[in-house]
Amino acid sequence: MKNRTGAPNHEVEIVIVGAGPVGLTLANYLGMRGVKVMVIEKLDQLIDYPRAIGIDDESLRTIQAIGLIDDVLPHTTPYHSMRFLTPKGRCFADIQPMTDEFGWSRRNAFIQPQVDAVLHSGLSRYSDVEVLFSRSVNGIEQDEDGVVVSVENEQKPGETESVRAKYLVACDGGNSYVRRSLDIGFYGKTAPNQWIVVDIAKDPLAIPNVYLCADPVRPYVSAALPHATRRFEFMVMPGETQEQLSQPENMKRLLSSVLPNPDNVELIRSRVYTHNARLAERFRDKRILLAGDAAHIMPVWQGQGYNSGMRDASNLAWKLALVVKGKASPHLLDTYEDERRDHAKAMIDLSVMAGHVLAPPRRWQGTLRDGISWLLNYVPPVKRYFLEMRFKPMPKYERGAQVEVSPKPKGPTPVGKMFIQPRVDTEHGEEMLLDDVIGCNFAFIAWGADPTWGLNEEQVRSWRELGTTFIQVVPSFQLKAPSDVSDGVIRIGDSQGRLKEWFGRFPASIAVLRPDRFVGAVAIPQTIGEVSDRYLSVLGVEAGDAIPSRENINLEVA
Numbered sequence: 336m337k338n339r340t341g342a343p344n345h346e347v348e349i350v351i352v353g354a355g356p357v358g359l360t361l362a363n364y365l366g367m368r369g370v371k372v373m374v375i376e377k378l379d380q381l382i383d384y385p386r387a388i389g390i391d392d393e394s395l396r397t398i399q400a401i402g403l404i405d406d407v408l409p410h411t412t413p414y415h416s417m418r419f420l421t422p423k424g425r426c427f428a429d430i431q432p433m434t435d436e437f438g439w440s441r442r443n444a445f446i447q448p449q450v451d452a453v454l455h456s457g458l459s460r461y462s463d464v465e466v467l468f469s470r471s472v473n474g475i476e477q478d479e480d481g482v483v484v485s486v487e488n489e490q491k492p493g494e495t496e497s498v499r500a501k502y503l504v505a506c507d508g509g510n511s512y513v514r515r516s517l518d519i520g521f522y523g524k525t526a527p528n529q530w531i532v533v534d535i536a537k538d539p540l541a542i543p544n545v546y547l548c549a550d551p552v553r554p555y556v557s558a559a560l561p562h563a564t565r566r567f568e569f570m571v572m573p574g575e576t577q578e579q580l581s582q583p584e585n586m587k588r589l590l591s592s593v594l595p596n597p598d599n600v601e602l603i604r605s606r607v608y609t610h611n612a613r614l615a616e617r618f619r620d621k622r623i624l625l626a627g628d629a630a631h632i633m634p635v636w637q638g639q640g641y642n643s644g645m646r647d648a649s650n651l652a653w654k655l656a657l658v659v660k661g662k663a664s665p666h667l668l669d670t671y672e673d674e675r676r677d678h679a680k681a682m683i684d685l686s687v688m689a690g691h692v693l694a695p696p697r698r699w700q701g702t703l704r705d706g707i708s709w710l711l712n713y714v715p716p717v718k719r720y721f722l723e724m725r726f727k728p729m730p731k732y733e734r735g736a737q738v739e740v741s742p743k744p745k746g747p748t749p750v751g752k753m754f755i756q757p758r759v760d761t762e763h764g765e766e767m768l769l770d771d772v773i774g775c776n777f778a779f780i781a782w783g784a785d786p787t788w789g790l791n792e793e794q795v796r797s798w799r800e801l802g803t804t805f806i807q808v809v810p811s812f813q814l815k816a817p818s819d820v821s822d823g824v825i826r827i828g829d830s831q832g833r834l835k836e837w838f839g840r841f842p843a844s845i846a847v848l849r850p851d852r853f854v855g856a857v858a859i860p861q862t863i864g865e866v867s868d869r870y871l872s873v874l875g876v877e878a879g880d881a882i883p884s885r886e887n888i889n890l891e892v893a
Contacts, residue, residue, distance in 0.1 A: 345498045347373045347465075348659045350484055352472055352513055353506035354381060356447070357627035357644040359454035361504060363401040364652035366461030367775060370659055373498055374458075374466045375486055377507075381455055384604055385534050387447045387641035388560055389415070389545075393730075394645040395439040396756065396852065398450075399768070400775050403457045410449040412561050413440035416544040422551060431544075437852075438756035438768050444545070444560050447641065470496070472512055475503070477622050501659050502668075503623045504651065506644075509611065511629035517620045523613030523632075523683070529571040530610065531580050531589070534603040538565040539594055557593055564603070567593055577607040610634040612683045618672035626651060631679040639682045646730065650675055653775070653850035654736070657874070662801060664875020670735040678730045730853070737855045738869045740843075740862070749841055749854045754780075756852070760811045760828030762818075770852065772827055777803040778848040781860075782838040785820040786845055789863035797871055799823075808834045 349365055351358045354376035365372045390411060398404050416431035432441040458464045467486070473495075474485030482503040488494040505513035514521065538559065545558040556568035569589050571580065579585055586605065590597035615630045627644030634640075651671050657663035732751035739750055756769045777798065779786035786805045787795055798805075807820050811828030818826055829835055838844055843857035847870060855873075858866040 344496060345373055345465075347371045347498065347500045349373075349502050349504065349655060350375065350482065350498050350500035351504045351506055352484070353508060353627070353629070354378075354455065354466060354468070355506055355508065355627065355644075356387075356451055356454060356641060357648045358504070358506035359451065359458070360397060360401065360645060360648040361506070361626070361652050361655075362464050362466075363403070363454060363457050363461075364648070364775065365656055366458060366464040367401060368653075368656040368660070369463065370656055371463040372461075372465070373500070374464070375470045375472060375484070375498070376466065376468050377471045377489065379469045379489070381448065381451050383448050384606070385446050385448060385532075385560075385564070385566070388444055388558055388566055389639075389641070390443050390445045390450070391639075391642045392435070392437040392439040392441045392443075393649075393753070394642045395443065396437050396770065397645050397649040398454075399438070399770055400649070400850075400852075401457065403453055406453045406457075407445075407450050410445055410453070410561055412444040412543070412559070415440075415442045415444040415559075417442065418544060418546050420546055420548045422549065424548075427549075436755050437753060438770065444558065446560055446562065446564060449561075467496075472507075475513065475516055475623070477503075482622050501622065502655060504655070505623065505625045505629045506627045507629055509613070509628040509632040511625065513623065514615060514625055514629050517623065519620065519625070520616035521613050522616065523611065525609060525611050528573075529607050530568050531571055531577065531605055531607045533567045533569070533586070533589070533605045535565045535567070536563065536601040536603050538563045539596070539600055540565055553592070555593060571607060577605075580607070581605050614676070614680055614683060618676055619668065624651060624668065624671060630675075631683060633683040639685070643679050643682050646678070647671075647675055649851045657801070662876070667736060667874060674730075674732040674735040677733075732853065736849065736873055737853070738866060738873055740857065740866070747841070748857070749837075749843075749846065750857060752854055754846060754848050754852050754854050755833060755837055757829070757831050757833040759808075759834070760814060760830050762814055762826050766830070769827075772806065772825060773804045773848070774802075775850055777801055777850060777855075778806055779803060779845060779863075780806045780808060780834075780848060781845045782808050782834065784844060784860050785824055786863070787821045787824060789845075789858070789860040790867055791864065794864065794867045794871075797876055798867070801874075801876070808838075810835070 348371045351361055351372060351374045354374050358374055362372050362374050395404065398407050414433060416429065418426045419428040421427055434441055458466065469489040470486045471489055472484055473487050476483045481499055481501045484498045484503060486496045486498060505511050507513055540557065543559050545556065547556050548554060553572065554570045558566040560566055580589065587597045590600065594600065611632045612634060613632050615625055618625045618630050626647040628640065630647065631643060632640060633643065654667050654671060658665050658667055730753065737750050739748065758766055759769050759772065760766055761772070785807055805824045807824055807826050808829050809826060811830040814826060814828045820826060841857060843859060845858045845860065845863050846854050847856040849855045856866050856870050
């Protein structure tokens, strides 16, 4: 990776506008797949002030996929509980999910700039990934073959460069220049009140977890962060300004409600935020795609703004890599909006609802909330609903880059849901997470059987050309028995019984996983051949020919 302050015109495969977490994650995945990428950032360096403070299991799984998880984990606090308090201090909602179905703690505290720095430094692994800081985009043109971006050097006014790419991904935030230049609507609401965020070093409380106090006078949040950092958030009341609240006497007044000694603190910074809930009219315009805050922004109350952007990156990266390398039809990119937009809206709605729980528009609503919550806390199913975070809408794609069994079976189907990630045993006696066995590839995972038995040679070749990993799962004890699988099939042991339990819930013994770990299809050995052909068609790939012969292939979308 090279950072340059002056450069001639460039030609790359993907240009990414914005060096935030979404753009950096995309660049890491694409660099890993050998895609030539340029990242354009208006600022002269990464943002260094804290922003997001919550990272979930899905985002950690994405970071694991790009090989940076060991560098990120030291900057996280796992199993981070979130507790809603009444003004008198009673906990009326306790969210402390202890599940790890995707391999990581479901809720984790972190400090965003530290993780962004890891994502940025990770790009140094790839000679075909380049980052240009101090560059503002001032023009975009696209044609049938690609996109041309006009860029102005912020450090040398009047000096412009042009970048040509096959596709552009806009990760340039809620005020996205790219989205506005395309005249794409950004619909939703802006909250009527603001909040001031105060970050303090040498945590003066040092109490773990996150507390949200629904005080009708002034609601506030107190959050423990890694490396002895404490965050407070206070609602800004009508007539107050950031300048007023930042004055020492007013800051002391704010902190005196949460600290016994507000004078003895080491302030990192304070900043006023407005909470928005907005969703882009569309996520794609020909060869330009929107991701992260450029596509959707949401209030902070469930910590899902950052994580929704990471889901965008995970969903889009593998599709872009296949398309620009000629291994899939460009129409595959249409499935990005099909899959991500509805879920982004669901997360916006959840975040808005959580904000109303913390700070109801009317005081009587808060009183009613406290009374009902006190009663419901004694109903075990309701208590589990909060403890296990079942209210969080998990991504479930109803259509997109997937195929359903025909006729569709009665009952639940795993297609369109994320696959679990337990620890598994290898034939070499190692224990590792499932994704580390798969790599950043498609995977055919079969319980007890050889996943290639129902495929012909052309089908196997097509999937191998896409980088597919074929895996047979058996109870760990059976790894000691002689192998009877085809060459190139990996055998793993299900030491915890979690894979057996997963397959036992559905009438299928083979799961076809996408590179983002979502289930694209399920089958049994007798039907996997037909399912394989249908799925290759969805990708725009014909069996025996992993490179589409024409760009106007129609996708068969579930």
